[in-house]
Amino acid sequence: MTDLSVTEAAAGATVVRRHPRVRRRRGLNGRSIAVLVFLTMCALFFCVPLYVVLTTSLKTMEEIRQGQIFALPETWTLEAWSFAWNEACSGITCEGLKVGFWNSVRILVPSLILSISLAMVTGYALALWEVKWAGTFLFLLFLCAFVPLQIIMFPLIAITRTMGVYGTIMGVAVVHSVMAMPVLTLIFRNFYKDIPREIMNAAIMDSGSFWKIFAHIILPMSGNILIVVLILQITNVWNDYLVGVTFGGFNTQPMTVNLANMVTVSTGTATYNVDMAAALLTAIPPLVIYFLVGKFFVAGITAGAIKG
Amino acid sequence: MPRVSFENIVKSYGGLTVLDDLNLSVEHGEFLVLLGPSGCGKTTLLNLLAGLADVTDGRIVIGERDVTDLDPKDRGLAMVFQSYALYPTKSVRGNLKFGLSAAKLPREEIARRVDWAAKLLQIEPLMDRRPSQLSGGQRQRVAIGRALVKHADVLLFDEPLSNLDAKLRTEMRLEIMRLHDELNPTVVYVTHDQIEAMTMATKIAVMNGGVIQQFGTPDEVYETPANLFVAGFIGAPAMNLKEARIAKADGGVEGVFATGARIALDDYAFARAPQEGAPIVVGMRPEHFGAPNATLDGAAGRFVLPLQHTERTGSDATGYLHWGEGLLSHRVEPGDAARLRPGQTISVAFPRGKANLFDAASGERL
Numbered sequence: 001m002t003d004l005s006v007t008e009a010a011a012g013a014t015v016v017r018r019h020p021r022v023r024r025r026r027g028l029n030g031r032s033i034a035v036l037v038f039l040t041m042c043a044l045f046f047c048v049p050l051y052v053v054l055t056t057s058l059k060t061m062e063e064i065r066q067g068q069i070f071a072l073p074e075t076w077t078l079e080a081w082s083f084a085w086n087e088a089c090s091g092i093t094c095e096g097l098k099v100g101f102w103n104s105v106r107i108l109v110p111s112l113i114l115s116i117s118l119a120m121v122t123g124y125a126l127a128l129w130e131v132k133w134a135g136t137f138l139f140l141l142f143l144c145a146f147v148p149l150q151i152i153m154f155p156l157i158a159i160t161r162t163m164g165v166y167g168t169i170m171g172v173a174v175v176h177s178v179m180a181m182p183v184l185t186l187i188f189r190n191f192y193k194d195i196p197r198e199i200m201n202a203a204i205m206d207s208g209s210f211w212k213i214f215a216h217i218i219l220p221m222s223g224n225i226l227i228v229v230l231i232l233q234i235t236n237v238w239n240d241y242l243v244g245v246t247f248g249g250f251n252t253q254p255m256t257v258n259l260a261n262m263v264t265v266s267t268g269t270a271t272y273n274v275d276m277a278a279a280l281l282t283a284i285p286p287l288v289i290y291f292l293v294g295k296f297f298v299a300g301i302t303a304g305a306i307k308g
Numbered sequence: 309m310p311r312v313s314f315e316n317i318v319k320s321y322g323g324l325t326v327l328d329d330l331n332l333s334v335e336h337g338e339f340l341v342l343l344g345p346s347g348c349g350k351t352t353l354l355n356l357l358a359g360l361a362d363v364t365d366g367r368i369v370i371g372e373r374d375v376t377d378l379d380p381k382d383r384g385l386a387m388v389f390q391s392y393a394l395y396p397t398k399s400v401r402g403n404l405k406f407g408l409s410a411a412k413l414p415r416e417e418i419a420r421r422v423d424w425a426a427k428l429l430q431i432e433p434l435m436d437r438r439p440s441q442l443s444g445g446q447r448q449r450v451a452i453g454r455a456l457v458k459h460a461d462v463l464l465f466d467e468p469l470s471n472l473d474a475k476l477r478t479e480m481r482l483e484i485m486r487l488h489d490e491l492n493p494t495v496v497y498v499t500h501d502q503i504e505a506m507t508m509a510t511k512i513a514v515m516n517g518g519v520i521q522q523f524g525t526p527d528e529v530y531e532t533p534a535n536l537f538v539a540g541f542i543g544a545p546a547m548n549l550k551e552a553r554i555a556k557a558d559g560g561v562e563g564v565f566a567t568g569a570r571i572a573l574d575d576y577a578f579a580r581a582p583q584e585g586a587p588i589v590v591g592m593r594p595e596h597f598g599a600p601n602a603t604l605d606g607a608a609g610r611f612v613l614p615l616q617h618t619e620r621t622g623s624d625a626t627g628y629l630h631w632g633e634g635l636l637s638h639r640v641e642p643g644d645a646a647r648l649r650p651g652q653t654i655s656v657a658f659p660r661g662k663a664n665l666f667d668a669a670s671g672e673r674l
Contacts, residue, residue, distance in 0.1 A: 198393035199394075201393065209410065217397075
């Protein structure tokens with residue numbers, strides 16, 4: 001959106017300053033060259049390491065030992081990938097990354113359901129209904145959103161232990177949900193705040209039921225914000241390490257922890273190709289989700305723009 | 309079709325009192341228009357009736373029921389909003405149905421009512437569209453339909469036509485009047501448009517500053533405004549309000565303007581005998597003036613003034629004459645207006661029995 005408005009502003013400037021055309025065009029060229037150079041550097045900054053990771057994961061160990069990290073693989077092989085997925089050792093268990101993958105999935109799903117449904121209803125109540133102390137509550141939420149996990153780690157461990165979920169998948173999911181609640185609630189609240197008051201009034205006169213209005217009127221209007229929150233939450237939970245390593249038990253740790261154990265705690269020579277493949281495997285799921293859902297996200301935005 | 313009454317309504321937000329001890333009641337089947345400028349409290353009053361805001365003190369009674377503390381949906385009301393407030397994710401049919409299915413009506417009854425409203429408002433071909441696929445006028449019809457299907461005894465309208473263009477507004481005005489004639493519900497209609505008020509209402513409540521300035525039929529409000537605010541607010545072009553003093557001469561009563569002009573006030577029905585020299589405001593409707601330079605038998609006053617400009621509004625034209633610092637407006641035939649030249653001195657006569665007099669200090673009608 002910002003880019004668009006900048007372009008429009010530039011177009012406006014074209015119309016206004018038509019006479020000194022030559023000078024203006026030269027200036028724009030210089031600027032666009034600078035922008036291009038900068039963007040290319042940024043792209044390289046991310047792409048070169050990615051290239052190395054990707055090619056290394058497709059090489060054999062003999063090739064890697066030759067030390068030419070920028071060379072393309074001579075023999076392309078997926079062996080490292082399959083080893084990382086099925087056999088690589090993480091600590092004393094040697095069942096590969098798939099254990100961690102399924103743990104991550106089992107953490108992700110309940111934490112998504114829990115955090116998003118709770119935050120949605122709370123945001124809806126705070127934005128569209130008269131809640132006593134709503135202002136104070138919002139301020140507290142705002143403060144909570146800035147409290148780092150590290151500060152409340154010990155009390156959280158005590159709480160989850162009392163609840164009997166410490167060291168379990170549910171424990172990790174619950175902690176994720178709780179940590180996400182302040183920000184998600186604020187996001188939903190701000191989104192719902194923009195729903196016209198009159199629509200809410202019409203619904204109140206039609207039904208008056210908190211849940212009926214939510215289910216029939218508000219929820220169908222929440223598509224776009226749901227996708228945004230989904231992307232945010234999936235990325236957060238999947239990429240988390242600290243919560244997983246702290247609250248997960250021995251065989252209930254998420255993929256990131258699994259990966260770290262595999263890479264840092266290994267015997268003998270470092271198997272770079274397996275490490276790289278494992279890292280890529282761990283990074284892929286959020287990317288896939290992002291591309292899949294991101295498409296819907298864009299579709300949702302354009303549909304909204306046309307249909308109002 | 310019950311009567312609706314507000315009894316001693318007080319509404320304050322924090323320390324700010326918007327409505328103070330307001331009383332108003334409207335009989336069943338009437339079309340009440342709450343008319344006033346922005347911020348006069350008319351929408352607040354409507355929201356209190358709808359239950360979308362709580363009264364600070366007082367009672368609201370619909371029919372025999374005290375609804376002051378009832379939830380909006382239990383008050384037996386339906387409302388049409390200014391922005392239509394259609395549910396954007398529902399089809400037209402879904403919009404009409406939502407309130408009915410929320411009220412747990414049987415499915416056949418819902419279908420019957422929805423079809424009835426669709427037919428009545430001629431929106432049958434639109435039933436499966438989304439609100440965003442409708443034009444402004446169509447949305448307005450759907451919004452009215454959504455209110456009608458509830459078979460509510462009292463219909464509330466919150467400036468429903470202010471988002472439409474002039475032509476559609478006229479059409480929808482007729483449409484709403486037709487519906488009122490056919491279904492005869494009690495209507496409470498909020499607007500700041502005096503044409504809507506004058507054409508549709510059976511009763512108008514003119515509001516300003518949270519106070520009802522006058523409550524009466526459109527004719528009463530127009531012909532005998534209760535105070536200076538109503539006199540100045542109702543009518544376009546506005547009534548000429550000119551300061552004067554009472555003078556008694558030859559046994560008759562006259563008003564002497566600051567410009568020195570005089571107007572006979574003998575046949576004005578004074579509530580109390582006027583005091584010599586009392587400051588008053590004389591209100592003269594532009595359309596009551598005689599044609600320019602024509603003689604008028606038994607005129608109460610005749611004013612000879614230079615013309616500033618004329619203004620043509622289609623079927624009508626208005627001349628503006630210099631009157632001291634201000635202007636005096638008077639209706640002229642559009643044909644005559646074309647012949648009048650700015651700067652030209654014109655004589656206009658004002659007939660007897662048409663003037664409105666107000667106390668200059670209090671603004672109340674004399």
